[in-house]
Amino acid sequence: xxxxxxxxxxxxxxxLPRPSSLEEVPGWFWPLDQHLFxxxxxxxxxxxxxxxxLEMGCYLGKSTIVMGAFLRDGEKLxxxxxxxxxxxxxxxxxxxxxxxxxxxxxxxxxxxxxxDTLPDVxxxxxxxxxxxxxxxxxxxxxxxxxxxxxxVRGDILTAKKALREDGILVLDDYRTxxxxxxxxxxxxxxxxxGLRPVMLSSNKLYGTWGDPAPLREALLTxxxxxxxxxxxxxEIAGHDVIRASRGKIPAPDLVTSCHPxxxxxxxxxxxxxxxxxxxxxxxxxxxxxxxxxxxVTRALRKACRARG
Ligand SMILES: C[S@@+](CC[C@H](N)C(=O)[O-])C[C@H]1O[C@@H](n2cnc3c(N)ncnc32)[C@H](O)[C@@H]1O
Numbered sequence: 001x002x003x004x005x006x007x008x009x010x011x012x013x014x015x016l017p018r019p020s021s022l023e024e025v026p027g028w029f030w031p032l033d034q035h036l037f038x039x040x041x042x043x044x045x046x047x048x049x050x051x052x053x054l055e056m057g058c059y060l061g062k063s064t065i066v067m068g069a070f071l072r073d074g075e076k077l078x079x080x081x082x083x084x085x086x087x088x089x090x091x092x093x094x095x096x097x098x099x100x101x102x103x104x105x106x107x108x109x110x111x112x113x114x115x116d117t118l119p120d121v122x123x124x125x126x127x128x129x130x131x132x133x134x135x136x137x138x139x140x141x142x143x144x145x146x147x148x149x150x151x152v153r154g155d156i157l158t159a160k161k162a163l164r165e166d167g168i169l170v171l172d173d174y175r176t177x178x179x180x181x182x183x184x185x186x187x188x189x190x191x192x193x194g195l196r197p198v199m200l201s202s203n204k205l206y207g208t209w210g211d212p213a214p215l216r217e218a219l220l221t222x223x224x225x226x227x228x229x230x231x232x233x234x235e236i237a238g239h240d241v242i243r244a245s246r247g248k249i250p251a252p253d254l255v256t257s258c259h260p261x262x263x264x265x266x267x268x269x270x271x272x273x274x275x276x277x278x279x280x281x282x283x284x285x286x287x288x289x290x291x292x293x294x295x296v297t298r299a300l301r302k303a304c305r306a307r308g
Pocket of ligand 1: 026027028029056057058059060061062063064080081082083084088089090098102124125126127144145146147151
């Protein structure tokens with residue numbers, strides 16, 4: 001295992017393809033979750049003071065790019081991945097899969113196409129994070145590494161220690177057919193380790209060890225502004241949990257302005273949260289545009305071109 005902080009590999013690799021939109025980055029990070037990441041990372045309330053961000057399992061950077069866009073001054077983003085290493089994967093088949101498409105250089109090239117500085121990269125199993133990440137230091141942790149029960153269980157306990165009380169935990173694939181171990185570990189965290197679920201998308205569970213009520217109210221208000229997103233509440237063992245499906249959110253019909261502030265949800269979140277916004281205005285606008293569903297992005301670019 002090697003641990004580096006912005007070392008050696010920060011130079012851009014001209015041989016690697018340079019994505020110009022988030023859509024071009026391979027990965028499993030769908031528009032509703034892009035909205036939700038933008039909202040949880042960008043909203044400004046007393047419940048969202050500064051804190052570090054941690055991602056377990058970055059693959060080629062699709063979700064990491066969005067997390068990095070919301071880093072505030074003084075905050076740190078750490079990512080941990082095996083990047084196709086010979087040793088470390090719990091399952092041989094998983095290793096074989098990632099060795100076909102994943103390298104650390106490709107992750108870094110993708111990330112640097114959207115953000116100026118690499119995150120701290122921990123190249124190794126997520127097990128090592130327990131001793132590396134400071135207790136109560138994080139405001140947001142995304143778990144999307146191994147999908148085996150024992151591994152995810154350990155990752156959740158690491159996240160619990162790393163998160164401050166009102167921090168947000170995101171669990172990928174908590175209900176996917178081929179990942180029953182993630183489902184088991186996720187609901188075990190709810191029933192046995194005090195995690196309070198706030199939001200269930202088709203692919204991710206969003207929870208907190210803090211008070212979920214203010215988050216739930218504010219998030220419901222936000223989701224109702226997204227056309228045809230009809231969020232519902234389900235009570236699960238005493239927890240009122242929001243749910244919405246990614247399939248219910250179509251792209252808006254028209255884009256009337258090329259100013260991100262006037263485009264719905266992620267762009268608005270990105271452009272209206274000074275403390276949570278990226279430092280560079282042009283980068284903010286670029287990421288904002290890239291976060292939109294592809295059809296909107298294309299329309300937006302066309303509108304911008306037409307306006308010169
Ligand atoms: C599903 S992908 C992550 C997808 C990414 N978050 C996205 O949204 O595009 C899972 C990643 O976890 C990594 N991984 C799998 N098992 C791991 C482990 N035990 N420790 C660290 N990384 C692991 C894989 O190399 C892969 O890059």
